[in-house]
């Protein structure tokens with residue numbers, strides 16, 4: 001479904017990603033882990049065609065459902081992003097407009113990507129918030145972003161990203177800004193959504209416990225290169241010093257240790 005081959009990305013002279021390859025199947029969860037600056041965010045931003053200014057793919061190819069993503073026209077991106085391909089960030093609050101209610105932004109998002117009426121969009125946004133385990137969706141829809149907790153805002157972001165049942169969700173540190181209990185709940189809800197919709201998830205995280213709990217496969221990254229990859233068990237047995245170092249730094253997830 002997603003095929004990345006020999007991707008190299010540079011910011012000026014600096015190579016942020018070197019010869020990166022990844023192949024993902026439908027419904028699969030792959031985690032990119034590694035220290036700060038190892039190129040994780042650069043990898044998923046490349047898939048979304050949203051590298052920061054100054055960043056450029058210098059080599060390699062990315063294809064999604066058989067379609068080459070490099071060189072897509074803006075209108076082609078528009079029909080992919082938000083629908084088949086969506087993204088959530090560390091703090092969904094940052095992408096919400098602070099002076100508009102959640103409901104009006106959610107409805108606008110739905111109507112930008114579909115031909116649903118206002119009423120239908122309102123009903124769909126409420127349904128999605130319920131799916132994310134938000135107990136009082138009506139009051140969330142009437143609230144402004146600052147009136148919500150970090151965990152609630154993050155659930156809103158995930159609900160929005162999942163509205164059109166994307167084939168692939170790109171998740172950049174989706175739980176890092178949250179306390180451990182909320183992290184564990186959100187991780188479980190993301191897994192439920194994957195089971196319901198069959199969405200594949202490419203997850204970027206510092207947290208090897210989150211990666212081990214969620215992912216079918218983990219890629220360990222350092223200085224823009226993939227150091228090794230494997231499932232949870234094989235990484236636990238890894239003799240690679242950098243992976244062992246990451247394992248030793250693993251925090252708890254909701255009071256439990258998963259690695």
Ligand SMILES: Nc1ncnc2c1ncn2[C@@H]1O[C@H](COP(=O)(O)OP(=O)(O)OP(=O)(O)O)[C@@H](O)[C@H]1O
Pocket residue numbers: 011014015016034035036037038039040041042043052053054055206
């Ligand atoms: N806009 C930019 N301009 C110049 N260099 C950048 C830019 N964004 C990232 N880089 C560099 O590219 C490299 C990879 O960064 P990237 O953000 O992909 O790493 P990361 O593994 O996601 O780190 P973090 O966990 O801190 O988000 C780093 O050396 C970083 O300094």
